[in-house]
Amino acid sequence: MRITATLMLVAMAGLFILSRQYLGIHPSWGYVHAFAEAAMVGGLADWFAVTALFRHPLGVPIPHTAIIPANKDRIADNMAQFLRSNFLIPTVVARRMQNMNIARAAGEFLVQPAKGSQSRIGSGAAELLAGVLESLDPERLGGQVKVGLKAQARKIEISPLLGQMLTTTIADKRHLPLIDALVRWSGLTLEDNEDMVRAMISERANGIIRWTGLDGRLSSSVLDGLYKLLAEVLVDPEHPLRDKIEEGLEQLARDLIHDPQMRAKVERMKNEVLENEAVARWWEGVWERMRAGMIRMARDPDTVLGGQIGSSLAELGEALRDDQRLQTQVNRFARRTAVGVATRYGDQIVQLVSETVRRWDARTLTDRIESAVGRDLQFIRINGTLVGGLVGITIHFIDGLF
Known part of the structure; x- marks a missing residue:
């Protein structure tokens, strides 16, 4: 689009030079000449305006150009404040989520089939489980599980x-x-x-x-x-x-x-069993066999665990999709959670946006905004060229009347 707009400006310049040679041949060439002249002015003016937003035209530091890079920090603060004032207000969040059926959307996503018999995320969940189990240190994990179970058993x-x-x-x-x-x-x-x-x-x-x-x-x-x-x-x-x-x-x-004495005696026996090294070694062996077995089952979608993950997710999705009462409860919880997040962490969220934009260099910010706006910027130049030409014809016509 940038090339198109530039070629149109070049074409208007060529038309201006060409029409100038034939002004005395016929009065219509005067309209062509006026159109080309005004189109060049309009195209150049809009090129200057568009360019001045992002950089200095032709690299010349003209005052009030390169507006976005020069005001990068202020733009970051204003953007953050805009988000805080218009989106992260509890009443706004609650109102926007009032008509959103998050539970139904989640249910439809979970029950949507993938290529196999599992749901879309069932295979991913199984793979994630296997990856987590493989990445953890078996000895350390077994020791942590043993200590955790021992601590819980002591409390009971x-x-x-x-x-x-x-x-x-x-x-x-x-x-x-x-x-x-x-x-x-x-x-x-x-x-x-x-x-x-x-x-x-x-x-x-x-x-x-x-x-x-x-x-x-x-x-x-x-x-x-x-x-x-x-x-x-x-x-x-x-x-x-x-x-x-x-x-x-x-x-x-x-x-x-x-009987307090009997209860104390049973507790002593329980603690003696928990402290027994043979019991600890037995549990570590059991845990490692369980871990290896769960990894194998999670990797294989045809096993009980591999299929059960997908089946469980699908059943959850069907419940979310079809149960109106469950949808009401889940949506209410999601709405309250979102409102609570906006209330408690709204300032931190917008601060993250502001600090992120501030850390960008001027070129990065300019490129991202220019890319986000995209083709419309070049349509401004094209429209300026055409509108300028039409204005030139109009002025030439009025001038011919008087």
Whole structure:
């Protein structure tokens, strides 16, 4: 456009010279000559005006030229103040966002499909997750996670939780299979250690019983009695020993919730487990396997994690797109957030704009403004040339009348 405007000015100069040679041949050449002369004046005047905004015409430091570079700092401050006064006012922000359905727009963006089965940003989110996991130091990250979990575990008093769980289990009769398993385990343990039990009974028997050989019969009687008792408990749901076990479990549940000594004892056991080095090494190994597995799954869109990210985002998008109540809540939150940002950080935002423009050198500022305005600047020159020519014809016509 700059070349076009300049060539038009050159064409008017050529037409001016040409028409001057034929002024005496016909009166119409006078109109052509007047048009070309006035067009040159208009084109040169607008060229000077446009150029004077950004630089000195022909490099000559004429007063009141290169206006934008000379007033760069003032322009920066005025631009920032304009933004602050017209855009970053809480009432203006709230009014402009009143009719904006941000939630619906976000939902439509999330559910818009990409080339694969994932949403437009699902694959990007999976790749971002994998990149973050890979970039972090595994040992340091594992240590930080371990320390964080340990700190959170220390804050949680698990004794009341265990007591509530045990109380609920007993109330729902879910402890009965546990009692049956305990009885079976006791019988198997007793069977595997019969020799040790017999030896213990024999050692505690007096010399006469051992001399008469009754210690063996006594051991067998004791073992048979224990086996019979365990069998009866296992087959009889109403056995008194079951009631005793249940009473013991109920008392344990009450102690876990209300007994300070029991709660302190459980806390000490918990802290001892947390401080155990074997537990720490076990957790580090578990975390590293989890990290490697999550990286593999995030890289592969066909795995559960890779597809789940896209599916979750799509489900969120459908909810935002279709649920009117959710849209109202999200839009209200977005509006309040934007108003809060404008209220709290409006001055800092416009200060950032002002300081950024101030840091630009004059040439950078000039080039960016000139590029932003673009073709319209050169249309000013073209229009000036044409309008000037028309004014020249008009003046020539009026002059011919008088």
